[in-house]
Amino acid sequence: MSKNLPRLIPTGTCWCGCGAETAIGSFFARGHDKTAEAAFLAIHHDASVAQMLHAHGYGPDDDKSVTKAAVDKGLWQECPRGCGYRGARESINNHVNRHHRDK
Ligand SMILES: [Zn+2]
Ligand SMILES: [Zn+2]
Known part of the structure; x- marks a missing residue:
């Protein structure tokens, strides 16, 4: 990885x-x-955790988003339904099953 x-x-x-x-x-x-x-x-x-993120150059802005960086590096994925959720592949599967079941 x-x-x-x-x-x-x-x-x-x-x-x-x-x-x-x-x-x-x-x-x-x-x-x-x-x-x-x-x-x-x-x-x-x-x-x-906020101090840790800041120390590594991450923050609340979209261009400093640690979750966006994880997606950009190909380690994480974005929710395929476009709700903005980001996570590891297993998390995405759980998220979609839980939050987008009827759509
Ligand atoms: Zn121990
Ligand atoms: Zn979603």
Whole structure:
């Protein structure tokens, strides 16, 4: 998916640092990816997703939209019904089923 990133291999120990064993092929014990994400945000971005986005050049304007950038990079898709919703392909499928079922 993303280019220029190293290939990471799950080690069997939770990557949040709690020391728990993980299932084969998993980086994290269940839910601990969120723990690690929250700790990272607290350290680097004052626990604020808005700060994180701003630090990477994203913002509320359309030309700085992080979701639009994801679509432009071909990682995410836009709702085929044109409602403006953006998401990963599975999210789009769920969204269409839930919100555009009768149309
Ligand atoms: Zn953990
Ligand atoms: Zn839609």
